[in-house]
Amino acid sequence: MTIENLIKHANTHTGKLAINVHKFGGSSLANSECIERVIDIICRHCQINDIVVVSANGGVTDQLFNLCQLAKDEVDYTEALNNLHFQLKGLIAELLNEQNSSYLTKQLSDDFLQLSDWLANDYKQQRNNILAFGEVWSARLLSAVLNERICPSHALDSRDFIQIASEQEPQVNYDYSRDQFNQLKQTHQLTIATGYIARDVNGQSCTLGRNGSDYSATIMAALTGAANVTLWTDVDGIYSADPRVVPAARKLHRLPNGVARELGRLGNPVLHVNTLKPLEEHATHLHVASSFDSEISGTEIGKFGFLAKQELSVTYSNDVLLVSSEHLSALSKPEAFTRFSPICFDEKQALMVIKQEQQKAVSQWFASKVGDVTFKPVAIIAVVGHKVAERGDVKARFKRALENTRTLDVVSSTSEHSIISVLPDSCSPELTNVVHHEMTKDAKHIGVVVAGLGNIGERFLSLLPNQIKRQSVLENVHLVGLLSSKKALINTDGISPKQALLQFEKQAKDYDETLLLTWLKNHPYDELIVVDITPSETFSLLYREFFQQGIHVIGANKWAASSSTEYYNGLTALAEQNGSVWLGNTTVGAGLPINFAINDLRRSGDEVKAISGIFSGTLSWLFEQYDGSVPFSELLTNALSQGLTEPDPREDLSGRDVQRKLLILARLAGFTLSLEDIECQSLVPEQLVSLSTQDFLKQSHLLDELFENQLLQAKSEGKCLRYIAKFEINEDGYQANVGLAFLDTDDAFARLNPCDNIFKIESQWYQDNPLIIRGPGAGRDVTAGGIHSDLVAICEQLSTKQHQVKIKGLNE
Template identity: 30%
Template sequence: MQVLKFGGTSVGSAKAIEQVCHILKQYKPAGQYAIVVSALGGITDKLIRCGQLAEKGQEAYKEVLQEIEARHLDTIRELFPITAQSSQISQLKKKLNALENLCDGIFQVAELSPRTLDKIMSYGELMSCVIVAEKLKQQGFSASCKDSRELIVTDQQFGHATVNFVTTNHNIAQFFAQNTSDYVVLPGFVAATADGETTTLGRGGSDYTASIIAAAVNASALDIWTDVSGMMTADPRMVSQAIPISHISYVEAMELSHFGAKVIYPPTIQPVMSKRIPIWIKNTFAPEDHGTLIQDNEERSLPVTGISGIQHIALLTLEGSGMVGIPGFSKRLFESLLRERINVILITQSSSEHSITVGIHEADMLKAKTAVDSEFGQEILEKRIEPLQVEKDLCIVAVVGDNMKNHHGTSGKLFGTLGRNGINVRAIAQGSTEKNISAVINKSDIRKALNVMHETFFETPLKQINLFIAGVGNVGSKLLEQLQQQEHYLRNELGLQVRVIGLANSKHTLVAETGIVLDDWRTQLASGAHLSTDDFVQQIKALNLRNSVFVDNTASADIAAVYHEFLQHGISVVTCNKIACSSDYAYYKKLKDLARKYNASFLFETNVGAGLPVINTLNDLIRSGDKVHSIEAVLSGSLNFVFNHFVNGTSFRQVVKAAQDEGYTEPDPRIDLSGKDVMRKILILARESGAAIEMDEITNYSFLPGACLDAPSVADFYETLDVHAGHFQGLREAAAAEGKRLKFVARYEDGKASVGLQSVGVDHPFYKLEGKDNIVLYSTSRYKDQPLIVKGAGAGADVTASGIFADIIRSARL
């Protein structure tokens, strides 16, 4: 004998019921079939709504009853020819009349007891059962209908009754031994007490009904037909990359169902597991799909079979020095929860016996707080223990797998993954069988947690990186171009799927959780929202995507001022904006500390030397134990370009304007020419060397006359360059007379830093520095006779974008 269960969506419409008949025709004759059906999809919720409205004295319950009636009448009229409808409608009307009388009574007394609610809810299955049985008969099946309440006997715990298996198994075995129909259709979910009062087996209880019947008759298989193709490695609504699980053990399925996998009702597995009856989970609407087979475990290579999560969890913590070494505290805690019928989902206790923590459903937390504080009232009064601590807005995520016990490092991999993504673990539980590792986290992190866990255990080798980019001018647009160009390489060579989720410029923001199509990003951004910096930051934090990186291509102080919000939320920051790292030392230090604390990357290689490995080289020296004695550098590509092209016959104004036109200077060239930009860069290098130095401690030997610096506008500034042309010409001629060249040099030595224009001779490494190149000389304990030199293009959108790109990749691989 086989038992088949069809869920609410599988019998949710006339078309779906016809599909059920089609599926049953594919089964080869193999004795009897028990067909367990749920109510038509959504009907149970409407029935509950009827009772609730009636209890509140709201006549709207009558409208809901009419909706229920119309739904069933429409289904009958679509399924059956007119000549066969009258008997169906007559049976339906009898049940609906009884239901209406029941609701009218609730309306009159304004009370809805659990017993009455069970009776109301039972009508969904009772009505669908008759419809499905009659349709099978019409299709030529030898079919009959049997009320499950005449077979399954329970206690009087209405709403979630406990089955009396001795009586129930006898009733079921006796009935099927005497039954002559090939197909028996039974309503799921419903049962009855020994006195005949209607009870229910809990929401999802139709699965349980089918399992009870299968175990009682020693069925060859239990097939559960639903609207998904089996169990998945994760909830596909949360994890889009979830994949079907073809085979799974009874214990694994039970663990996953308890931890939120809604494909199968948790109690379903126990009755058939004891009889080793296999369970197939199949898709009614894609019957050719393999589905999931639940049976005894078979050898698998992967340690984890699936991941899952439970939302709306509260943690209860009982602690106090008075608990240490005193037996009975745990017993009293659990008994106080038992008296209130509060289900404990997770338990963890410190080895010091100083505290015990349990997880419960959030809806029960106030009831639990009252019960536990009452139970331990005397100890709390005597200050031997603390009042019960309650934390809400939590959830549980879990990895499940029979094979975890044979693989070292599964726990480490799990918690390392969560930690790297800034997800704080509040409590941990692991069974001694090592089939389940559970962690309690903030419920706002559940989507991110499930995705990074799935990525870690199921999605090798691709790692998804989610970018939010502020600033899409010269550098930003080049970065997007490079990301698009390198997409194939990143996937195939580095195992990275880099998605641009957010873009922002000074006017618009664009956010797309599934990724922005880079072919048309300009058009999309132009029609984006008008959001402030704070709004954009909040949007990024609210999305809470795994492996998030914020990229700042601006020179905005406002954006630099919010880096800490990203880092303390576990979001990495990559920036070419020098403001944050050259601001107050306290803020620079705070950002570095936050990055370490929350396992986020804070990378700013392009702050100095654009795409040159200036900062990384310095970091490598320091980390390996070297000590920096001095740094000498030409750090402004724009200034180097200016002085390399400031030759006889060319005015200083012409050269500066040419540098601006080439994009080598800021829109206001004074930022470069004043030396302020170079001051920031040498400040950053000094700090990365270990110096706690501030900007105002750097000496600036400016070559610009005060009138040039104080000009009211950029246009006026250019006019002052003409006025002071002789000054600049004198600087050039003085250097040329000595056979030297002008270079704007930054220096750090003995804890002091300075910047200024210098004349360097032919024997100096800076003399032959051409174009917009930068050069840095590191004199260290290891490189004291011959300094370590880093040299190359130090300005330009392409090289700066490539440096940012490299930092993004570095952040992904740390």
Template identity: 30%
Template sequence: MKVLKFGGSSVAQPDRIRGIVEILKDYYAAGDHFTVVFSAFGGVTDNLIEMSELAARGDDRYGQLFQEFADRHQLAIGELLTNEKLQQETAHQMRRSHEVLKNLLYGIFLVREASPRTMDYVLSFGERSSSYIISQVLQQAGVPAEFLDARRIIKTDKTFGNAKVAFEKTYAKIKEHYREHPKVQVVTGFIASAKGGLTTTLGRGGSDYTASLLAAGLKAQAIEIWTDVSGVLTADPRRVEKAFTIPKMTYAEAMEMSHFGAKVIYPPTLMPALQNRIPLYIKNTFQPDFPGTKVSEESDPDGEAVRGISSINNVALCTVSGTGMFGVPGIAGRIFGSLAAANINVILITQGSSEHAISFAVQPSDAERAREAVEAAFAFEIARGVVNAVKVERDLSVVAIIGENMRYQPGIAGRLFRALGKNGINAVAIAQGSSELNVSVVISREDETKALNALHETFFLSDYKTLHLFIVGVGLIGGTLLKQIDQQNDYLRERRGMELKVVGLANSKKMIFAPSGIDLSRWKESLVQSSIPIDLAVFVGRMRDLNLSNSIFVDNTADSKIASFYETILDESISISTPNKIATSSGYLQYQRLKNIADKRGVQFRYETNVGAGLPVISTLRDLIDSGDRITKIEGVLSGSLSYIFNTLDGILPFSDIVREAREKGFTEPDPRIDLSGKDVARKILILARETGVPLNAEDVHVNGFLPEEAMAAASVEDFFNVIEDQAAYFNELYESASREGKVLRMIATLDSDQATVGVQAVGPDNPFYTLSGSDNMIVFTTDRYRVRPLVVRGPGAGAEVTAAGVFAEIIQIGSSLS
């Protein structure tokens, strides 16, 4: 014998019921002996509650809801039953039954009260209606079915709303009924009866419990819970997109998962199954061939240490503390005795070895009563000051990792806390039983989804992670970066186990957000169609509120306003990658503060592209320092735009034309004076100086400018070009002066000890900068180890492709550091 149960979502529509009938026909044709339990049609129980509450308030709109309820069932009869006799018989029976309900609701309306006893009777009409109709449909389909009102066989006490089962009496009734009724019994879930025939209910989710009780009474071969998901998943799929089905679980693991919020299994269901060693299968009505999850006593010692991750969405944490608790026997007994007396359920308990404090989690609605109960129990100690008033913290969640095999694998808790820490999630309280079946962590409620995703990646997708990118700036660099990500994502997913999702995007006018990822093949259209105007504070706020795991902010601009938000972003445990030099070349104290916040929050602040675009300049410098080398001197051509301009300068093509060309190629800033003035190079040598540990500020870098003052003072960019056209002879003389000595011009930045300078120099063939071409940068490191032959880093130092590639590489490095 098998006991099958189908939930409300499985019987929500006539077409779904037809699908169930096909499943049951296959079971019958295969010769299986089975009985089947049904919930009310999807949404009906909530409708019955609503119409009862309206009636109790004297609101006659309950009548409209009742009529919708009655019509829904009559329509189902019309759609499902084509046999005229069965259709008429079923419709007549439903009208009689629903007339009783109508009168009952009218009685509630008159007395303005719906007691728990009355509500149980009202709610019974949902399961009684659905099960009777489906029993008739099965008969029509050739399955010899018979309707069974569970009130005849399941007996309980009179705790209305959540009745306690009289097991021996119930099992005896079940055996007796099934011995006398060989047809397929179609049983009402959820409902039972107490002494005197009073209708009771088994609590929400009680249809599963009905199936388990039937299985225990019949010593069934298996219980099958058919629902709308493919078994028990590793996490809530509404919050963790990559959750997947757990093939096998033990009863203990399933019990823990159900306690911590997994809605697939109703907790009391497991006890009759466990006591009688009946395996329980969770299957998907809409994918009947999928094996689903098997729950049994069989454990798999070679299986995953963590079977699932679950959570309780909203709890309050109460803490009792004080010096008067240390070494005093009976403290815990008094605390939990007072809670039991107040009928308050405790979700989680944690106590430090110092015995100075005990914390326990309860439902938020019970928090105030819990505080009052405990403070009343310790009134004497509180008055003496040896026990503190109970501290209550709200807006918290409990996240738990669950698995019987955790006890066999060291380091599980370490991986849990490392994953939370990497994502800036603080553990308010921790609880782990000696059985090591679960490790529970109390966290801020707003971090719950992020924690679930971070832990799921750690324990189930350790070779796979999703990075959530928030990108500001979609010009040459930003647009190229988006193109590179789009082209490379498949490779990263397959070869590196890493997926990059751009979830936030902004240009100078608009911004868009898509937590599931923006389609990078049409990001331009999405921005154009967006109705959200750009507001950096709103963008950062939205990024914070989404609170996604592995979040990275990418700033592809040179905007000081955006850089001003870096501190806030890092403080929210979001990593940053940027070619924007504003923050790293601002005041030294602010630079140091950003680095410290990143370290404190355990996130990355990356700015490799601040110097040398895609060249490994800063990373090479850090490697030298970290390995114990001492930097004695840094020299560099650090501007790709100036390198291009001076490499192209030949005494024939006017200087102004070369600058225009560099600007058109995207090598210079929109205002080339930022490059030509040497200020941009000064920022870069300043950053390198700081990386070596020299605490310089911008005013400490001496810049020897070569532009005429009139050019620097020009009112506009176009006026600037007019000036340098007029000054053609000046620039020609600069070139000729160097050329006569067999030298070339280079804008060179130098850090010598703690002195930083920038200026145009004429260098000859014996100088490493002499051979530069195109927009190449070159950085020369002279160190204790590289004293005779300095270490040289050389390559393209400007251009959207190489800069975007540098940012892209940093994003991947940040992702790798999150493992």
């Protein structure tokens, strides 16, 4: 939905839309290309009554700091001032038409006259006003571009409505601030507010510290009761460790509020300690996403269930001090928290760990109250997760990870959501990687959605609990979705496999493709696997959407794998492009490892020359049983009653199923062909093709003479009757066909158990003595087992898969 549509919605409906806050950091607004991306994000993600909070354009605040420093040092700043002015004028000219550019450039020139005067005469008193220019310019420019191209908008200087106690104590006066904002906000216009800046109770300009725009965004959410805050930045989420240091770091798709606050307290480079404070009394969810790749799902912070609470992350800091004093006991634990918010505080050992920037305040307090204090540079490394301080297993693993590392005798925290070890030396990248590996090596969570809840789907689910216990690679597999043709049960905290069908019966709701794809696109798992046990061609058409989202597919469904050459090649290319794994062992041969064998031969360097066999369990049973003693139609009715055929037996007799299976195997062997390239002999007489299923069964006796004649001819040659599929390379390229064949009675294809499939592979390595795979080609147990084989295989592949971390600058 575009902004224009939302304007119409807002003007013609009385219902109030939920407010969302979108904050864009400096790197997201660094140049005209970045701002164009921001405009696109606003068009696709914003509503007209949303709030957009902006930082200064990338690098501008640093330049303003530098100008203040040059003025302080009495160094000529003329060139630096002119360069900044030139840079900003160029940005305006790139983004606006001539008329609007002229207007905004005039405002900018007036600001630079004021800036020049302050730097020359009053830079100390006006320092915060000087620094505030960056956000004012950024908001003004973005609002002008939106007004020119997209929708009505207005820029607000947050100093005109956000009031805090002081710069040192930035608590917000929410009642006053909310009242002021409501007076300034314009209806049916998108609000562009400055981040980073506010005023204190005396009316003086204040800054909210580095990365203060994030704090501004959550303040805005608290003022407006916003449903969501999105921090659009240069990273695509919060990771289990700093991905610049730990390449194996995993994105944490969902973080409980308490865990996020603890990460911020310990110095996470994306989450800051003040950012989450305004949301503590609200149900607002915080999102971290990348403006450089807005289609990638980021991290959501809020109230979640079991799975999110199992996530662990590792963080460290080399910028901390160990405070020691024999008088430290005079500082009670509550008082320590109130005054200094220490990282660690151990009353028994008279030790406290603080951030380096707190040294002056701590030193002054001790000097005025109790006496001497010493400071020693140290480092910390911490494991953070929901109530990890209460989890003995996490503590044990953490200590084991540090057993070869010199540590101080402090492994504690002031929070239930972290366990901290204090190190006498800097925390090295090597140690961080070791600890991260030990703490998170089994933590990749894989969601599984099962589509198709018939006999095989039920059996797959019944096997799942024991499979998870037996196979360590499935330890973090979670059943999260069940789909029938019309109803769906999706539970992000997992569905018990043992109770799955009962839960589905009670809780499943109607769904359509749009709802399904919306959920799958925003799934909160490291990986997602869709297990397609449907016979539906319509559902197979969703594979393209799945692969575009990097979702993996286990397909017992033959439609996609036997689709047109162009479509099939497009699917395989799309899967490869997006890192999706597509397995379909059970499309041919139920649980028999025929797909695996062909893939393994090709991967090993062999070349398949021919594939042949009996691929239909139904036709295998019919021709193993058919000896002429009973009419073929009677045998067919018997097979139908046992559930050995499709509900309409013509699906089996037509040969189309066998034709599709041969196509799938030939493609796996590396050949490019379509269904039309395979000759198919149908066993359904023309006069029975167009009848209803009921009428066909009534007239199935018309099959008897046809099959009796074929059987008599085969016997006259001392042979037996079988339905064979065959693909082979010849001088003209290849030949492929499925149909009736007369075989010698000692042929490998002639001596099968009823319902068996048999596959013969001839290759460069298997010429004189072909590779033969034989066994049951149908049945709920073997088919469900084959799907589980694919699940294990896919999870083994995913266990070593590394996602590219999206960080501006790191990936360029």
